[in-house]
Amino acid sequence: MKKRYVYWLMLPGLLFLTLFMLLPIIHTIGSTFFQEGQFTFEGYLHFLRDRYYVDILLTTMQVSLVTTMACIVVGFPVAYHISMLSPRKKGFLLALAIFPLLTSSVVRSFSWIIILGKNGLLNSWLVGLGLIDQPLEILYTPTAVMIGLIHLFLPLLIISLVGVMENIDPDLVKAAESLGSSRFTVFRKVIFPLSIPGLILGSILIFVGSMTAYTTPTVLGGKKRVIATFLYQNAITLNDWNSASVIATIMIVITLLVIGLMTKMSHKFRVKG
Amino acid sequence: MTLLALENVSVAYDHQHYILRDFNLNIERGQFISLLGPSGCGKTTTLRLIAGFLEAKSGQFTFNGKNYTKVPVNKRNFGFVFQSYALFPHLSIFENVAFGLRLRKVSDSEIAKRVSRMLEIVSLTGYEKRFPKELSGGQKQRVAIARALVIEPDLLLFDEPLSNLDANLRVNMRVEIRRIQQELGITTVYVSHDQEECFSISDQVAIMNNGVIEQLDRPSTIFKYPRTEFVAKFIGFSNFIEFAYREDRDGEIWLKDKATSFRVPKHAGTDKSGGRKIAIRPEDINITADSPFIPSTGQIDTGKELNQVAGAVMVSTFLGRSYQYVVRTEMGDFTVNREMEEPYANGQKVLLTFPGDKLVIVN
DSSP: OTTHHHHHTTHHHHHHHIIIIIHHHHHHHHHTTEETTEEOSHHHHHHHHOHHHHHHHHHHHHHHHHHHHHHHHHHHHHHHHHHTSOHHHHHHHHHHHTHHHHSOHHHHHHHHHHHHSTTSHHHHHHHHTTSOSSOOOOTTSHHHHHHHHHHHHHHHHHHHHHHHHTTSOHHHHHHHHHTTOOHHHHIIIIIHHHHHHHHHHHHHHHHHHHHHOOHHHHHHSTTOOOHHHHHHIIIIISOOHHHHHHHHHHHHHHHHHHHHHHHHHHHHHSOOO | OEEEEEEEEEEEETTTEEEEEEEEEEEETTOEEEEEOSTTSSHHHHHHHHHTSSOOSEEEEEETTEEOTTOOGGGTOEEEEOTTOOOOTTSOHHHHHHHHHHHTTOOHHHHHHHHHHHHHHTTOTTOTTOOGGGSOHHHHHHHHHHHHHTTOOSEEEEESTTTTSOHHHHHHHHHHHHHHHHHHTOOEEEEESOHHHHHHHOSEEEEEETTEEEEEEOHHHHHHOOOSHHHHHHTTOOEEEEOSEEEEETTEEEEEOSSOEEEEEOSTTSOOTTOOEEEEOGGGSEEEEOOSEETTTTEEOOSOOTTEEEEEEEEEEEOSSSEEEEEEETTEEEEEEEOOSSOOOTTOEEEEEOOGGGOEEEO
16 A cells, blocks of 8 residues: 555656647647648648658658668677677777767767868868869768768667677577587677667667757758758748648657567567567 | 597686696597586686687697697587576577587488487477477576587587586486486586586596696596595595505505504505505594493503594584584594484593595595
């Protein structure tokens, strides 16, 4: 009986979330289905009929997907390497790896302008070395956004992978070796399958993070819009809150779909038993 | 015929701390040999060296006439059974056992046949589709054994395979391991710190201490005739007497001190030349109440018989079936076990007799 009082401790948090998160979300989503008091899908149809809008949505999805994939490819070997080290070295390298997360996103993004700009570091090196004649157009393209996002989100993948990898019993590696596995086969048949939960967690974080990222695309994307900057433009610049709500709802749905899909995948790959 | 030979092998961590130094070991084909010793004695290091998980700093490892020193783990074809079982948690029991066969590109039908035969040997038929988490400790270890055996290894290695199991299961499993090993006639190296386990299961036991094999013998030989003080202590000889002089006579060894002399008959446990230290188990010393009067004659007994020492009980403890006494004598303290109804009181004068055939000479 005494325990019941404990539940009252949740009340402030619950109240806060209901008032400032749940109700606004319901209101936002609800408002997209009404125009002048009539129930309608017109908001969505209007969005989906417009090639410009759909392009923004597809660009965003593409940027998120490529960012996630790139993080996996780059992060996996790093995480594997870190997970094999002694605790002291592991701590040091992990701290280095998560450094991008600790810097301000504005500063981080502006640094990329210096590197990727038309007369930036990268282009002056490449031209200076004679590798290219004309400076590359990277800044203010989706590529620049991806680079910025990979920089930002790689630590998330490394952390979630190291988390699962360091819990893999080293004897499993030895067992696989004694049964005849080469280093690569050990990775393919033991390390990789056992890392999938961390991989999926990291991927969800990165994909959702990339979908909703605002600062990086604003600074590095130039006129090329992604969905989050587009939403901001509709709401603040154009004062079209109805369209902004539609975009927000679409983002929520896509995010939930991706999370659902990946969770399902992780269940499939999960260690059974 | 020697199957495996370690010659002058040294293993060191961080270039200074030697675990093994100029270590030698020969194992005959088809034998079950145990490495037994306290933690840190180098037994697990030896096993890991044989498996290929560790590389020797120097020395040579010969297997079946070939130099295996530099052969990597995955090319050795040895089966290894871990203390932690090390089953692959993401694979079914069938796939765990089939793991090594899949790497060897064995056909599916052959895999199915060999896995099911192996699961039959370890009495786990019907568990193919389960996952390691659904099995008990004993079942897991049997899967691990099946997984190591199914690749038809040239050598089977066990690293304390039973120490995570409870006592009853441990006894059953060691009988199982012995049965399977004899059925398949596979040469086996087994590491444990459990003396009873090693003695019950092995053809030969190597007792290790500080990276050195103190004695390599049949279990019964070690049990009766330990060669060194360490081995004697390890297997329960808790009484040691060192003498200053030794004289070898016909069929007897005379060991003397200022105050006492012992005569030890020559047998397998006393044939070491030059040794002046004798050992005996607490249960092998005869203890009797020492009365200064010989009851039949009423005279004071002065001359002690052969190999006898007088003393007094200092401490007595109840061991269940017997009492254990610590007896203080002019030659030092002795631990003596004896089954009796009523214990001696502390301070009781007693006479200790050391039977010659139970005495061993240790180095």
